[in-house]
Amino acid sequence: MGIDPGLTRCGTGVVEGTVGRPLSLVDVSVIRTSSDLAVPDRLVTIEAGIEARLDDYRPDAVAIERIFARSDVSTIMGTAQAAGVAMVCAARRGLPIALHTPSEVKAAVSGNGRADKTQVGAMVTRILRLEATPKPADAADALALAITHIWRGGAQARIDAALAAAAGRRGHR
Numbered sequence: 001m002g003i004d005p006g007l008t009r010c011g012t013g014v015v016e017g018t019v020g021r022p023l024s025l026v027d028v029s030v031i032r033t034s035s036d037l038a039v040p041d042r043l044v045t046i047e048a049g050i051e052a053r054l055d056d057y058r059p060d061a062v063a064i065e066r067i068f069a070r071s072d073v074s075t076i077m078g079t080a081q082a083a084g085v086a087m088v089c090a091a092r093r094g095l096p097i098a099l100h101t102p103s104e105v106k107a108a109v110s111g112n113g114r115a116d117k118t119q120v121g122a123m124v125t126r127i128l129r130l131e132a133t134p135k136p137a138d139a140a141d142a143l144a145l146a147i148t149h150i151w152r153g154g155a156q157a158r159i160d161a162a163l164a165a166a167a168g169r170r171g172h173r
Contacts, residue, residue, distance in 0.1 A: 001013065001014045001015075001053065001054070001057060001059035001061070001062050001063070001146060002014075002015070002062075002063045002064075002141075002142040002143060002144065002145030002146030002147070002148075002149065003050065003062060003063070003064045003065070003083075003086045003142055003145065004065050004138045004139075004141035004142040004145060005064060005065060005067075005079050005080075005082035005083035005085075005086055006078065006079055006082055006138060007033060007039070007042055007043075007046075007078030007079065007081065007082050008032065008033060008035060008078070009030050009031070009032055009136060009138045010030065010031040010032075010033075010046050010049065010050070010082050010086075010138070011028075011029075011030050011031075011136075011137075011138030011139045011140075011141050011142030011143075012027070012028070012029050012030070012031065012049070012050065012053050012142050013025075013027070013028045013029075013134075013139065013142035013143035013144075013145065013146045014026035014027040014028070014053070014057045014059060014146065015128065015143060015146035015147055015150060017150055018150065019150065019151055022129070023127060023128055023147060023150060024128065024129075025128045025130060025143070026057060027053070027056070027057060028134045028139045028140075028142065028143055029049075029053070029139065030136060030138050030139050031045065031046050031049030031050070033045045033046065039078070039081065043081055043082070043085050046082050046085050046086075047085045047088075047089060050085065050086055050089045051089055054089060054090070054093060054095075059095065060095070060096075061095055061096040061097070061098060061149060061153060062086065062089075062090035062095050062096070062097050062098070063097075063098045063099075063100055063145045063146055063148060063149035063153065064083055064086050064087060064090075064097065064098070064099055064100075064145070065079075065083070065099070065100065065101075065102060065105070065141070065145060066099035066100060066101045066102075067079055067080045067083055068101060068102065096153075098149050098153050100145055100148050100149065100152070104148060104152070105120070105141070105144045105145055105148045106119075106120055106144075108144075108147065108148040108151055108152060109123045109124060109127065109144045109147055109148065110123045117137045117140070117141070120137075120140060120141065120144050121133040121134065121137060121140040123144075124140045124143045124144050124147065125140075127147055128143065128147075
């Protein structure tokens with residue numbers, strides 16, 4: 001499950017598949033909150049939305065966009081708060097959590113770490129064999145995060161397992 005955190009729009013995307021096989025869309029949605037609400041109430045809405053999707057789809061892992069510095073501090077704060085809620089929801093269930101930077105996601109799905117949102121959306125549409133690009137961009141970004149995690153997270157999990165097995169063999173000598 002990929003989560004593109006945001007205080008106004010929090011994208012969620014569930015993708016099924018493994019490295020080397022075609023991936024498929026399971027679900028994509030956006031949790032919306034009104035700027036008229038107090039931030040704590042908005043975070044509760046985001047939590048409830050994420051929890052519902054975790055209940056409905058029971059993902060193996062959760063990939064969340066890693067927050068990076070932007071010029072607008074208020075945007076960073078809201079995004080970071082939503083990301084924190086997503087991490088808590090996943091951690092509460094004992095799910096593995098991966099954080100991917102926007103440039104990692106762009107590079108994974110498009111081959112270009114500086115791709116724009118249109119390019120990312122087009123590649124998500126192509127990779128998942130969809131008829132239309134998911135809208136808004138937060139939805140496509142959440143799917144891109146899920147795709148990135150399957151492709152990169154799966155490889156990293158194999159590397160980690162191989163290193164653990166090698167360390168275990170060294171320990172038994």
